Amino acid sequence: MSDEDRIFLSPEEALDAIRSDFNLYPPQTRLFLELGPLILGKRFSLVEDARNKGVWMSTPGRRPVHRMRKISPEALGNLLCRTLYTSCPSSADLAEICARVFETPARPGQNSGGQNGIWIHTGMENFKCGQCGRCCSQLDYHDTLSEADYRLWQEKGRNDILQWIGTTRKNGQVISRNIWMVPGTRNYTDTCPWLRKNKKSHSCECLIHDVKPEICRQYPGTRKHARMTGCPAVETLQGAAESSTFF
Ligand code: SF4
């Protein structure tokens, strides 16, 4: 497997990635129920209340031994996150949690610099973008422009691109760069100004493909990301992770 098909995360980066995953998508009740025993330990038990879209959680305490209380999936996700950050799980446990969260093989290991962390298989080696343009027109990526993208366009003198960028400042400091904004306004465009549809082939193309933002270059980062955000090309990946050898 090439390094392009796997990513290395330090334990801190792995925790941040798990938290981002929990925040990025609607509450993943089934996943949270699976992770409960791994993160909270066996002293707690969790039972899904599918009819009321909730979860019952038993907490250890005085007799009666277990008292059940209802917890929303959002609150359960927050509890799991808080517990993860304070409990410092072992590398093996963190790898298992990553494997379940990102739905892909994950192993503890070291990077080339000898740092301990988690290797995560992206499962993206067979991905073939269908150029449908859905991600360009429907995903919320407005405040994700990196400073590196901005600097690159400045260095290349790409004022045609820079004019579509908004900058948010607080006390004179740049807080975020925002794409794509109608020049001279604080209004976002309806869709990316660089997206063009080829009427003959019905496929879409990016007019700034060579210098498109990092967020566009990286999408979708994993099979789960593709599936959860509705990328139709996720079908090109089915079975890829299961059939490949990890390490
Ligand atoms: S949604 Fe998926 S298939 Fe469509 S353009 Fe984006 S990456 Fe390609």
Ligand code: SF4
């Ligand atoms: S810059 Fe290119 S890849 Fe990014 S949203 Fe626009 S058209 Fe899509």
